[in-house]
Amino acid sequence: MLRLPLIAASSAILIATLSPSKADEVEAWRLLVGDQKDAKLTVLDGATGHQIAQYQLEGYVTHLGASESGKTAFAVQMDADAVDVIATGVTFSDHGEHRDVEFNQPAQLGRIEGLRPVHAVPHDDQVLQFFDLEGEARIFDEAALLKGEMTREVVRSTAPHHGVAVPLGAYMLISEPDVSKATKEGDLPPRLGLKVLNGEGQQVGEIATCTGxxxxxSSAGMVAFGCEEGVLIARRGGSGTPELEMLSYGDDMPEGQVGTLLGGRAMQFFLGNYGDDKVVVIDPSQENPFLLVELPVRRVDFALDPARPTTAYVFTEDGTLHVLDILTGRLTRSAQVTEPYSKDGHWRDPRPRLAVMGTEIAVTDPRRERILILDAQTLGGNRSLPIAGSPFNIVAVGGSGINH
Known part of the structure; x- marks a missing residue:
């Protein structure tokens, strides 16, 4: 059985809509939903489906995520060279024995423009947005964003490429392109590895190989990157300088590689995709760090459960939602929740996405123009929220607090 070390749980991302449970205590959720075709972002009440707000964008939302505090969300429109920053209108503050919550109307704070934005990385009170065709990451301070200030710092890579930048302590981890490879006009160079920069922007040590x-x-102070050779782990060394270690796939793993990763919050582990019909649990502390999970058919999406740290959910192309036990690698429950969504066809065809909100799971169902809300324990349907268009990317965020 996989053994994963417990660590102190980090704060959940919290955004909310009122749903009173006691006189001065509320549990609240909102759903932020992008559309696969139309240039819009919709904010819904997670309990009733009431539309709280809708924002017109430059293009459809290719990537959607929230900051660690949950005060802001980033709606990335890769094809439109734009990123819209949304204030969620909710602030949670920790008072030790309880947590306060304040509610305000969400707002469209502003638009960041740049060439081909893709990966946005939330980190503490910052968000790092990488622009592929500019080869740079822009670092935004959330407090400034909430004031409508789009000022930023910039970290530049060697050349434009499909990249990412992640802070680790006082250092920056940034992908490195292989500029020695010839590319066709309009194509970007492949990635060859990861580079560490100090606070002055100077390279520290050698570039670590991480092909593609x-x-x-991130999970408990570690950062993981998917590579053709394995999974590259970055952790703080004794002097604070990042130490890089490649977890090689080895001969026991079938052909494939990790290309998408999620990090555990209350336990130190990572969950990644592997090929079309597998996921893999990665525990860097183990001699054999990879626990491969074979799925009945091809995978469409997967998500971790923040409140139940040993649980994940995987949606497969036959319309089935599976519950995955992270410790054993077993699929413990499965239920068909939508019609099949084949992975054949264009990679951008509308397909469901998952988000966890407390004791429930939200599943977008673009063909039926709805969001299914399922019980996380039974996978039974609690309700269906209608939403016009082709609902796709979804962020479900929320929690409980005291409203004075």
Whole structure:
């Protein structure tokens, strides 16, 4: 059985809509939903489906994520060279024995423009947005964003490429392109590895090989990157300088590689994709760090459960939602929740996405123009929220607090 070390749980991302449970205590959720075709972002009440707000964008939302505090969300429109920053209108503050919550109307704070934005990485009170065709990451301070200030710092890579940048302590981890490879006009160079920069922007040590670097996640002070050779782990060394270690796939793993990663919050582990019909649990502390999970059919999406740290959910192309036990690698429950969504066809065809909100799971169902809300324990349907268009990317965020 996989053994994963427990660590102190980090704060959940919290955004909310009121749903009173006691006189001065509320549990609240909102759903932020992008559309696969239309240039819009919709904010819904997670309990009732009431539309709280809708924002017109430059293009459809290719990537959607929230900051660690949950005060802001980033709606990345890769094809439109734009990123819209949304204030969620909710602030949670920790008072030790309880947590306060304040509610305000969400707002469209501003638009960041740049050439081909893709990966946005939340880190503490900052968000790092990488612009592939500019080869740079822009670092935004959340407090400034909430004031409508789009000022930023910039970290530049060697050349434009499909990249990512992640802070680790006082250092910056940034992908490195292989500029020695010839590319066709309009194509970007491949990634060859990861580079460490100090606070002055100077390279520290050698570039770590990570061919085709794609996929990044953080867990308990570690950062993981997917590579053709394995999974590259970055951790703080004794002097604070990042130490890089390649977890090689080895001969026991079938052909494939990790290209998408999620990081555990209350336990130190990572969950990644592997090929079309597998996921893999990665525990860097183990001699054999990879626990491969074979799925009945091809995978469409997967998500971790923040409140139940040993649980993940995987949606497969036959319309089935599976519950995955992270410790054993077993699929413990499965239920068909939508019609099949084949992975054949264009990679951008509308397909469901998952988000976890407390004791429930939200599943977008673009063909039926709805969001299914399922019970996380039974996978039974609690309700269906209608939403016009082709609902796609979804962020479900929320929690409980005291509203004075």
């Amino acid at each position: 670097l794609h996929g990044e996640a």
